[in-house]
Amino acid sequence: MNHTFTLPNSGHNFDAKASKLGMWLFLYTELLLFGGLFLVYMVYRFLNQEAFLEASYELNVWMGTVNTIILLTSSLTIAMSITALQKGDKKLSVILLWLTIAAALAFLVIKYFEWSAKFEHGLFPGMEHYDALPVGERLYFYLYFFMTGLHALHVIVGAVFILVVVKKINNGSVNQKRYSLLENSGLYWHLVDLVWIYLFPLFYLIH
Amino acid sequence: MDNTHHEEHISSYAELFGTWVALILLTFMTVFISVFGSGLQTLTVAMALLIASVKATVVGLYFMHLKYDQKMYRVMMMVVMSLFTFFLIMVILDYLTR
Structure with missing residues (x-):
């Protein structure tokens, strides 16, 4: 007996709404993850105001400011990339995604120099100066x-995600009619931006 | 029914660019207040968080398309924010009453 059966939509299970909802559900949990960390920050800052200031x-x-501008600009490029694909301009969409990836790398390079400076001053947990x-x-x-x-880490994951989307736009599986994956990578990338919008003032600006 | 069709609003380049300009201006504003207003610490903290929240709202509404998407995402965002506010209030109450 032949047990093959046909799905109502002939096997093409593409549901843009469900896919976006799934992405949002994940992003809500991400917000609460960072939200919890912000509460920890808030409590310790409240208990050690002078030290945090120092x-x-x-x-x-x-x-920090340059990195903020880089992330905001990369949010613009990925949002424009979605518009470009929706309008059918595949080439522009891909260029804008490469710009977004370049911004992610620039962000990480600056972060690397910032962290290196802290390491040189022995400020990483476990180092001599830190312990004192x-x-x-x-x-x-x-x-x-x-x-x-x-x-x-989220920046790195976001960049890889966008890279996958670039590949899929190039091979046509993400296109003008089916751009959910691009949209979802955009949402993820904006979340990365959103978190930085709070991290920047909390660590760099509150003097 | 064409399942692949998004009956969605497409953000215009101009609107996205305008959003970016607003975000950059708010960033300069918050840096300016922090660097030149260091005598007013409490005000600086409040302002920094207020500006950050305005920026976050702008990113959510325009870049993340919440303004034009179905209401459901906005409602769920409100639920998550309320939950976080609840945690926040509980933590504050805890530390203030010790």
């Missing part, structure tokens, strides 16, 4: 490395 002067406001700091400043750097580190 430690925050170690960060380079200008590097007052408790409040240790907490500040611990949270700084953990939160910006987790964020940087």
